[in-house]
Amino acid sequence: MDRYAVIGHPIKHSKSPQIHAAFARQTKQEMEYKPLLAPLDGFADTVRAFRDEGGRGANVTVPFKLQACSLSTRLTERARAAGAVNTLTFEGDVIVGDNTDGAGLVRDLANNLACPLAGSHILLLGAGGAARGVILPLLLARPAVLTITNRTVERAYELRALFADRAGGTQLTAGGYDDLEGWSFDLVINATSASLENQLPPIPESVFAPGALAYDLMYGKGVTPFLAAARSAGCDLIADGLGMLVEQAAESFALWRGVRPDSARVLARMRRKQAFTR
Numbered sequence: 001m002d003r004y005a006v007i008g009h010p011i012k013h014s015k016s017p018q019i020h021a022a023f024a025r026q027t028k029q030e031m032e033y034k035p036l037l038a039p040l041d042g043f044a045d046t047v048r049a050f051r052d053e054g055g056r057g058a059n060v061t062v063p064f065k066l067q068a069c070s071l072s073t074r075l076t077e078r079a080r081a082a083g084a085v086n087t088l089t090f091e092g093d094v095i096v097g098d099n100t101d102g103a104g105l106v107r108d109l110a111n112n113l114a115c116p117l118a119g120s121h122i123l124l125l126g127a128g129g130a131a132r133g134v135i136l137p138l139l140l141a142r143p144a145v146l147t148i149t150n151r152t153v154e155r156a157y158e159l160r161a162l163f164a165d166r167a168g169g170t171q172l173t174a175g176g177y178d179d180l181e182g183w184s185f186d187l188v189i190n191a192t193s194a195s196l197e198n199q200l201p202p203i204p205e206s207v208f209a210p211g212a213l214a215y216d217l218m219y220g221k222g223v224t225p226f227l228a229a230a231r232s233a234g235c236d237l238i239a240d241g242l243g244m245l246v247e248q249a250a251e252s253f254a255l256w257r258g259v260r261p262d263s264a265r266v267l268a269r270m271r272r273k274q275a276f277t278r
């Protein structure tokens with residue numbers, strides 16, 4: 001049986017084994033997918049041991065996505081752009097590193113949330129690893145505007161510079177929260193880690209255009225302060241990152257197995273379960 005794993009520290013909380021098991025059942029794939037705890041100082045050894053025992057591929061989660069990037073002997077374009085890897089595929093001695101996070105976000109927005117991206121005005125909050133990982137896939141969806149805003153403004157400028165030559169027809173801008181006054185967007189994505197500490201990036205209410213979607217990359221935290229702020233600003237379309245989680249898993253699954261699972265069905269079931277357990 002083909003073996004896969006999700007490697008992280010901690011790893012017990014991961015929903016990936018449950019998601020991949022559902023995909024495997026749906027598509028009748030003979031495979032095993034397990035959580036694998038790597039010691040904080042032993043990521044590379046854990047990956048190599050798993051591969052040497054016959055592992056075919058692995059997902060990588062916190063805090064190892066940067067190490068996975070260094071460990072990869074070949075990187076896909078989107079992994080290089082993200083500077084991080086969440087999907088490893090073992091091909092003999094070659095370790096292929098890919099990043100399906102941004103593509104997962106774009107698929108969730110386009111397919112599950114019916115959010116048109118082409119020609120839209122998008123605001124991205126944050127300039128850390130999570131933000132960097134979604135910029136290229138967002139640009140490839142050809143929005144009219146993509147504005148990167150961060151508390152430490154220099155980091156937003158750095159990301160703008162990093163992606164300037166990939167912007168195509170998109171107006172790619174960067175700045176601080178103060179610069180947002182008076183501007184509004186069709187889609188506001190929270191890629192900061194503020195929700196983890198129950199905090200809110202200081203965005204003016206005006207950033208939500210009528211009919212805008214507010215999207216928090218965080219999931220499992222209920223209505224975060226960001227989503228609550230969006231609601232009180234009159235924004236009635238809000239989403240957490242559960243859809244992105246399921247869609248990035250579907251991207252990895254399709255890469256490994258050559259079949260695309262019905263991710264929307266798995267997501268719908270997880271949302272029903274979440275509603276009952278909250």
Ligand code: ATR
Pocket residue numbers: 125126127128129130131150151152153155191192193194199200201202
């Ligand atoms: P991740 O990998 O989750 O992106 P990170 O690289 O540490 O983590 O980046 C965290 C991001 O959240 C940064 O953009 C950070 O802003 P700074 O660069 O100014 O530190 C942002 N962030 C964290 N807490 C925040 C808060 N309370 N308000 C606004 N932004 C916050």
